[in-house]
Amino acid sequence: MTLQARPLRLSTADAGFEAAFQARLHWSADTDAQVEQAVTDILAAVRARGDAAVLEFTGRFDGLPADAMQALELAPAELKAAFDGLPAAQRQALEAAAARVRSYHEAQKRASGESWTYRDADGTLLGQKVTPLDRVGIYVPGGKAAYPSSVLMNAIPAHVAGVGEIIMVVPTPRGERNPLVLAAAHVAGVTRAFTIGGAQAIAALAYGTATVPRVDKITGPGNAYVASAKRRVFGQVGIDMIAGPSEILVLADGSTPADWVAMDLFSQAEHDELAQSILLCPDAGYIAQVQQAIDRLLPELPRAAIVAASLNGRGALIQTRSMDEACAISNRIAPEHLEIASAEPHRWEPLLRHAGAIFLGGYTSESLGDYCAGPNHVLPTSSTARFSSPLGVYDFQKRSSLIEVSEQGAQSLGRIASVLAHGEGLQAHARAAEMRIKP
Amino acid sequence: MTLQARPLRLSTADAGFEAAFQARLHWSADTDAQVEQAVTDILAAVRARGDAAVLEFTGRFDGLPADAMQALELAPAELKAAFDGLPAAQRQALEAAAARVRSYHEAQKRASGESWTYRDADGTLLGQKVTPLDRVGIYVPGGKAAYPSSVLMNAIPAHVAGVGEIIMVVPTPRGERNPLVLAAAHVAGVTRAFTIGGAQAIAALAYGTATVPRVDKITGPGNAYVASAKRRVFGQVGIDMIAGPSEILVLADGSTPADWVAMDLFSQAEHDELAQSILLCPDAGYIAQVQQAIDRLLPELPRAAIVAASLNGRGALIQTRSMDEACAISNRIAPEHLEIASAEPHRWEPLLRHAGAIFLGGYTSESLGDYCAGPNHVLPTSSTARFSSPLGVYDFQKRSSLIEVSEQGAQSLGRIASVLAHGEGLQAHARAAEMRIKP
Numbered sequence: 001m002t003l004q005a006r007p008l009r010l011s012t013a014d015a016g017f018e019a020a021f022q023a024r025l026h027w028s029a030d031t032d033a034q035v036e037q038a039v040t041d042i043l044a045a046v047r048a049r050g051d052a053a054v055l056e057f058t059g060r061f062d063g064l065p066a067d068a069m070q071a072l073e074l075a076p077a078e079l080k081a082a083f084d085g086l087p088a089a090q091r092q093a094l095e096a097a098a099a100r101v102r103s104y105h106e107a108q109k110r111a112s113g114e115s116w117t118y119r120d121a122d123g124t125l126l127g128q129k130v131t132p133l134d135r136v137g138i139y140v141p142g143g144k145a146a147y148p149s150s151v152l153m154n155a156i157p158a159h160v161a162g163v164g165e166i167i168m169v170v171p172t173p174r175g176e177r178n179p180l181v182l183a184a185a186h187v188a189g190v191t192r193a194f195t196i197g198g199a200q201a202i203a204a205l206a207y208g209t210a211t212v213p214r215v216d217k218i219t220g221p222g223n224a225y226v227a228s229a230k231r232r233v234f235g236q237v238g239i240d241m242i243a244g245p246s247e248i249l250v251l252a253d254g255s256t257p258a259d260w261v262a263m264d265l266f267s268q269a270e271h272d273e274l275a276q277s278i279l280l281c282p283d284a285g286y287i288a289q290v291q292q293a294i295d296r297l298l299p300e301l302p303r304a305a306i307v308a309a310s311l312n313g314r315g316a317l318i319q320t321r322s323m324d325e326a327c328a329i330s331n332r333i334a335p336e337h338l339e340i341a342s343a344e345p346h347r348w349e350p351l352l353r354h355a356g357a358i359f360l361g362g363y364t365s366e367s368l369g370d371y372c373a374g375p376n377h378v379l380p381t382s383s384t385a386r387f388s389s390p391l392g393v394y395d396f397q398k399r400s401s402l403i404e405v406s407e408q409g410a411q412s413l414g415r416i417a418s419v420l421a422h423g424e425g426l427q428a429h430a431r432a433a434e435m436r437i438k439p
Numbered sequence: 440m441t442l443q444a445r446p447l448r449l450s451t452a453d454a455g456f457e458a459a460f461q462a463r464l465h466w467s468a469d470t471d472a473q474v475e476q477a478v479t480d481i482l483a484a485v486r487a488r489g490d491a492a493v494l495e496f497t498g499r500f501d502g503l504p505a506d507a508m509q510a511l512e513l514a515p516a517e518l519k520a521a522f523d524g525l526p527a528a529q530r531q532a533l534e535a536a537a538a539r540v541r542s543y544h545e546a547q548k549r550a551s552g553e554s555w556t557y558r559d560a561d562g563t564l565l566g567q568k569v570t571p572l573d574r575v576g577i578y579v580p581g582g583k584a585a586y587p588s589s590v591l592m593n594a595i596p597a598h599v600a601g602v603g604e605i606i607m608v609v610p611t612p613r614g615e616r617n618p619l620v621l622a623a624a625h626v627a628g629v630t631r632a633f634t635i636g637g638a639q640a641i642a643a644l645a646y647g648t649a650t651v652p653r654v655d656k657i658t659g660p661g662n663a664y665v666a667s668a669k670r671r672v673f674g675q676v677g678i679d680m681i682a683g684p685s686e687i688l689v690l691a692d693g694s695t696p697a698d699w700v701a702m703d704l705f706s707q708a709e710h711d712e713l714a715q716s717i718l719l720c721p722d723a724g725y726i727a728q729v730q731q732a733i734d735r736l737l738p739e740l741p742r743a744a745i746v747a748a749s750l751n752g753r754g755a756l757i758q759t760r761s762m763d764e765a766c767a768i769s770n771r772i773a774p775e776h777l778e779i780a781s782a783e784p785h786r787w788e789p790l791l792r793h794a795g796a797i798f799l800g801g802y803t804s805e806s807l808g809d810y811c812a813g814p815n816h817v818l819p820t821s822s823t824a825r826f827s828s829p830l831g832v833y834d835f836q837k838r839s840s841l842i843e844v845s846e847q848g849a850q851s852l853g854r855i856a857s858v859l860a861h862g863e864g865l866q867a868h869a870r871a872a873e874m875r876i877k878p
Contacts (some may be wrong), residue, residue, distance in 0.1 A: 054755055093858035107557055111567070116550040123696050125799070126543055128550070131792055133826055143465050180862050216826040235681060238826035240577040242674060260874050266867035273828050302866050338839075345843065352839075353570055360564070360843035367868040368844050371856040374565050375840035387572055389838035399828035400777075401793075401814035404784065404799035406805050416823035417810040419532035423619050424586050427741050427808040428705035435699050435800050 005298050005308040007265075007277065007293075007315030011284075012325060024316050025194050027244060027274070027331065027382060032224060039228040046203035051210050055113035056340045062142075063174040064195065073191040074182065082182035090180065097372040098187045104374030105160040105333050109393045113161070123406035124413075128399045133238075135213060136203035136396060139191070139220035139230075140181060142197055148184035148372065153377050153391065155188035159350045160398035166190050167205065167215055171197020197222075199229035206233035219378070219391065220310035233311040240391055244266035244382035245274035245314075248366055249335035249355075251326050251348060252279060254286040254339035256362035262293035264339060267367050269310035270303040276314040278333070287317050327351040334385040343398035354385045410436040444747040445661035446704075446716065446754030448726075453765060462754050464772065466683060466713070466821060471663060474478060478521035478638045478667040485642035490649050496639040501581075502613045505635065505644035509800055513621065513632040521621035529619065536811035537591050537626045543813030544599040548832045552600070562845035563852075567838045571601035572677075575835060576644035577629070578669075579620060581610035581636055587623035588809065592830065593659050594627035600835035605629050606644065610636020636661075641668035645676045658817070658830065666796050679830055684713035684753075687805055688774035688794075690765050690787060691718060692723040693817050695780035695801035697721050701732035703778060706806050708749035709742040715753040717772070719765040764791040773824040776805045793824045849875040 010020055027111060045053040051069045058072060059065040066072050083091060109199050115351060117127030138154045140146070151168070158166050172195040186191055196204065202222075203428035207212025217238035218230060230239045248268035250261055265277035281287050291425035294311070300305050320326040327348055330338060334354035342348055351412075352358060356379030359366055372379045378391035414433040442450050449459055474577035478829060484492040488509045497511060498504040505511050522530060558564030577587070577593045590607070597605050607624050609617075611634040612634035624632055635643065641661075647653025657669060669678045689700055704716035733750070735745050759765040766787055769777060773793035781787055784799035791797060795818030798805055809816045817830035844852060853872040860869035 003454060020797050026466075062455075064791075089858050090862055093862075096855045097859060107555070107565070108567065111553075111555040112551040112569075114550075116546070118546055122814070126546070128547065128814075128829075128831075129788075129797070130551075134792070149467050149859055149863065235821070235823065238823070242670055247475065257874075260871070263867060263871040263874055265456045267865070267871045269863055270867045297870075301870075323662055349568075349841075351570075352504040354837075355571070355839045357840035357842060358568070360841065363849040364842050365849075365871040365875060367856050367865075367871045368849065368852045368875075369840070369842050370868060371859045371872075372852050373842045373844060375564070375567075379840075380837075382674070384674065384677070385837065385839070387837055390567075390569075390840050392838070394833070398793075399831070400457040400794045400823065400824070401796035401808070401818075402741050402799065403803050403812045403814055405798060405803040405812060407802050410804075410807065413807045413811050415776055416532045416535045417806050418526050420536060420588055420810045421806060423529055423532075424588065426706070426806075428709045428746065429809060430700060431740075432699070432702040432706045432804040432806045433734075433810075435696075435702055435802060436807075 003304050003308045004300060005294050005311040005315070006358050007174065007311045007317045009317050011319040012321055012329070024314065027113035030227065034404060035224050035228055039225055039232060039358060042199040043203045043229060045233055046200055046209070047207045054196055054200050054204050054209060054212070055373050057198065058196050061198055062171050065170060069209070072195045073211070074195060075130040079182050079190070079193065082179045083186040085179060086183050090418065093147070094148065094184060094187050095151070098156060100372050100374040101152055101156045102160060104193070105157045105393050106176045109160055109207040112194070113393050113397055117402060120409065122412065124409035125402065125404040127402045129402055130397050130399050131398050132164070133216045133398065134163070135165040135167065135215045137167045137169065137215035137225060138271040139168040139218060139222050141167060141222055142173055146178040146181050148252065149179040149377065150180070150220065151181055151184035152188050155185070155190055157376065157391060157393045158396040163396050164214065165192070167213060169196050169201040169205065171201070180190050197223045201228035202233060202237055206237045209270065217396070219395065227399045240378065240395060241380055241384065241388055245276060247276040247381060248273045248337040248339065249330055249333055250339045250341050252281040252286060253323055253342040253344070253417050254281065254283045256345040258286065258289035258293045259297065260362060260365065261358040262290050262340055265294070265311070265315065266301060266307050268337065268366070269315065270301065273313060275307060275310045277311060277316045278315065280320055280329055282320050282322050287319055288315065323348060324351070330355070334383040336379045336385065338382045339364065339366060356380045356385045356390055383403040411438065425428055440818065442737060442743050442747045444737050444750040444754070446750045446756045449758050450758040451760055451768070453480035463753065470667065474663050474667055477662055478671060481638040482642045482668060482671055485639055485648070486646045491633055491641050493643050494653070496637065497635050500637055500809045501610050503611060511634045513649070518621050518625035518632060520617045522625040522751055524618060524641050525622050532788060533587065533623060533626050536588070537595060539811050539813040540591055540595045541599060544596045544832050548599055550818065552836055557630065557839060557846065561848040564843040566841045568841055569836050570723050570835065570840050571603070571677065572655045572835050573602070574604040574654045576606045576608065576654040578640065578657060578661050579607060579609040580663060581612055581617070583776050585617040585620050587617070587619040588816065590623035591627050592618055594624070596628055596815065596830060596832045597835040598628050599747060600832045600834050604631070604652065606652060607632040608635050608640040608644065610634065612642070625692060638664045638668035641665060641672060645672035651871055656835070657840040658834065670706045679817065679834060680819055680823065680827055685710045685715070686774050686820060687776040687778065688769055688772055689718045689780050690762065690769060691720040692762055692781040692783070693720065693722045694782040697728035697732045698736065699801060699804065700780055701729050701736055703748070703804055705732070705736070705740060705746050706755065706804070707776065708746040708754065709740065712748040712752060712767070714749045717754065718752060718756045720766055721759050721765065723758050726758055745778060745798045759824060762787060763790070769794070771868065775818045775820045775824065778803065778805060793803040795824045795829055795859065850877065
């Protein structure tokens, strides 16, 4: 039987559009009670027994027996050896990607991550001090979804922020190490690395053990156990977002070759069956060309079965009345990746309010952004771009307000604070302000 | 019986210091299974039945029966009337505080909240677009802890960020409205306000009902039910931090009047019995003076019983070997509020790495910052200043990466992306990059 990929065909002019559109977008991050219970037990065990529990779970779940945590630490020399052992093309590509990602995040730090202060007319100093986190943990999945690019995208912003120690954890089931992941850790400047994973690795980072240092924040993607563990330790440590399935939305005016757009839809769909690829376009003829390109190009893909399952189950080709309407629908979706495959990308970009990353013009394939354009590929999914942002230097910094009230300032501010504090029934607050007022 | 407040006396030179210090800091945010179950039920009911469920819970929990949601909305004219009805001193204090808070947050937006772009040598454009959230919800507690200053501190940064609609919810048990809270909503420019609270208000904001619009993020403090509900809806909407008990740490070199420092410790302790006030000082004589001031000033406080309970249960006066050691201990605590009661505050400030807000010099009482200095009084508690920041304009903005790869840029970037994508086994990613390379 021939593999076919037929994304749902919709038109905003159809009567049933709204219901069909909503149904296709629907995705629910329901939690699994069995996973939740297992994670509860694992977190408690690591909190109580530290290294011993981590060793036990690593033996049981990863098939990686070890007598001591030392056997589960990767020395810097091992990371470097992995890098040195790569083909030259991979070494160069990793270094080139790392240099671009570093350069972009340095610009980000200059633009929005520096301390600032100013003085009022009365001499009162106000501002914010921006400082890096002391120590962060980076979770890197092992097995089939082991992505060296994710190591760069998590570790480099931390490094640029000035984080003192970057602790990487990566499970190596049955001892299988991914040389590209280890090499990326070398290139990105990871401080220490442990071959542990799952909820036990999250627990070790959040609580600390005799061997694994306690961190201040944990970032990086993982399976359902990792996601659940991250949610649980939030508050004890900071976490980044909890990612849902990956998504791409392409806005097309018909000016980009249909083959390119088809391949961009594939490149999202090949991640997994739940990934979502959507095309919005006012031109029915172009939509038909994209479907033809899908039919023609699909068979050449090694991951064609996953691509077809994703496009058939969650993909959509949507004809809109206009590019303006396409932009409005895009804002309702708030996609993770948003390509403006248009000859006039700067005409539409200002209309697009919610997206993790916006790729302007036909030459900007999402995959260039995934690997090496410079911006981060860790982006908000599942419509959370309505309120959250790409992973960035700011995720590895925190701010402290600075206030230095002058003697003169204490006179006027003291009177205001006194009135409001009495209004709230907080008399010690009022008295503290009043004491600084000269009689 | 005379009320006494005797914070724990410790010295870093004592053998038992470390254990006593750890024990005093310990605070656990354990969740209550009964609260969790009630919140689960309330969220599900509001999600399924909307307004009807909100009306039912408001009648049951707040003793505020109503036939329709319209009865639970506060019209803008009612907010204005509350403001107009205040004594002139309160009106002026609210407006003065709001003006200073607005001015500070405008500076914050200029310093770290603007969009930026740059172009590479090959013409590739990179940057980030910073946009406000469309609609946010602000939770304001009712009853005994109804703080109008919190309305300003939550709504004004949202307003400065450019948020389109600010929806306030505030429970009014048995119909009791706090005029200062309503007046603050008027001053801060709240768009709509509802007299609903608890988990049902959080659910209404997160899911939307026929009457209450769905928001993108919810900020503001609340009781255990509100905190639990916020945790549960996180992902559906953004949330701010989940706050623990309030804390102050005073670093003193002996140059600030002991009475002032005692009153600053009181002003934190008067919030509730779990609030924590700690003094770090190398001078035993000065610590004794602060204890004497505590003894002398306590009886004059209306909330003396709460202050005494807080100081006796969680307070500490700690003698350090030096100011340097005091700074090091402060970094271990990562306090919400950190006063440097020193003649040389700028000598010590660079040593202080973790704090929500730093108050420099003897004139800068925490209470000035709580009400009107300008910076936000919503700050990270329970040591989360290690990884999180004061509420700010940035909490009401999100960022979208911008990438526009030039034709020339697609040639070099395409080759890098192709190598890395093949290395990860993602061939569609590789093909999408390769297609843009000129033969």
